[in-house]
Amino acid sequence: MGGGAVSVFYEQMPQMLPKGTIVSVGEGETLLEKLLRREDFSQERCYVVGEAPPRDRLIHEWPTPIEKTACDYDYIEAIWPELTYYLQDPDFYIGVQTKRGCPHNCCYCVYTVVEGKQVRVNPADEVVEEMRRLYDRGVRKFWFTDAQFIPARRYMEDAKELLQKILYSGMTDINWAAYIRADNLTPELCELMVKTGMNYFEIGITSGSQELVRKMRMGYNLKTVLQNCRDLKAAGFNDFVSVNYSFNVIDERDETIRQTIAYQRELEAIFGADKVEPAIFFIGLQPHTHLEAYAFEQKILDRNYNPLAIYLPWVATKLLWNPGKLGEFFGNVCLEAMKDSPEGFGQKVMNILEQRLGRAPLAEALTAPLEADVTQQKPDEQRFVPTANIS
Ligand code: B12
């Protein structure tokens, strides 16, 4: 067994699976190959239920370096005819991976552990070939499944190379979408993105408050994100953007919510109010993250907790990082929005929040106090400190 969820919860798997099951953590290509060749796989990121417990810190082991080639969909169909069922609906975005890993440190994120912090870029020709094989099967919409499409500045050239190759491939009637941090864009990249058919992207800024973005160790500047969004618009981007916000960040309070509203309104001014969909998430505490380590240190969570025991209210309320009174306030706001506008839920949440709390000046959202991130502080130190402009 393997895959994203199995990898995140690999320590809980032995109690749930029959003896002899091989549990794969992270990428599975080399393990599967060794299994098929009947070779020794004991050095792979995996363990066998009932034989020995998983190695200590198994998930932190580095993935085996491999060069990813294009998926052979003809072969896949030969052994799994149902494949075509998944390619029928023209509205579906089919996943294509262009790289693995993310070098960032966002405190709640588990991608950096499962995929690793070392970014491995798949050869652009292989990615284009994989898209071509899907294209020939009628697929016109692609989702780049990367943790981040452009994880850092040094991968901008790779993104450019890939997009140029897509352009030269002649697949001119396609659309693609991805998670984009939007802090590593240039006007040239923006133009390439639009020309190659990007018609949707998600920015996971989590908060429109630079102070909280810094405290979550997300490592980017909200002002740069805004500027890059303006460049995208100028390059002709006229489609949808989903902006992920989580209002249960540690240290969230009225003034940071007001700042997030100011940020959202600025994005709407850039792209058009009907084009920016605020996606309201709530940060869930995931195993192997900085946030989990923080919860252990602060004795909020017991080190032996079971992350899958979400049916136990005393576990669930800790995992859904629920900031007391603020949680209650948000519960009510979300219920009202859901009742009123189930279709435009995110937008409605923003409107109610603005009605109740108001909106900060944009400049305030873009400033942040010069202090350590919140997961380095004791709970009694988590309070508002004077701001300093970080630009
Ligand atoms: C891209 C992505 C999406 C895209 C999918 C787009 C598309 N059309 O494909 C979108 C944005 C739609 C999406 C949505 C959601 N996603 Co998502 N997504 C991902 C992401 C980033 C990559 C998945 C992927 O395709 N990778 C590329 C393939 C090649 O890699 P892979 O699947 O990991 O497979 C490799 C290994 O895992 C292994 N492997 C896989 N299977 C097997 C099987 C065996 C036998 C073996 C040996 C090995 C093995 O080998 C493969 C090759 O190395 C992962 C996080 C991540 N970085 O892994 C989250 C992730 C899968 N998503 C997650 C979640 C929660 C969701 C949502 C529920 C979010 C939400 N609240 O709406 C929705 C659900 C959507 C749905 N209907 O199922 C979670 C799942 C957590 C869990 N506990 O199950 C993940 C793990 C992220 C996380 N930790 O939070 N997602």
Ligand code: SF4
């Ligand atoms: S940039 Fe995205 S994928 Fe990378 S650590 Fe942060 S949240 Fe995770």
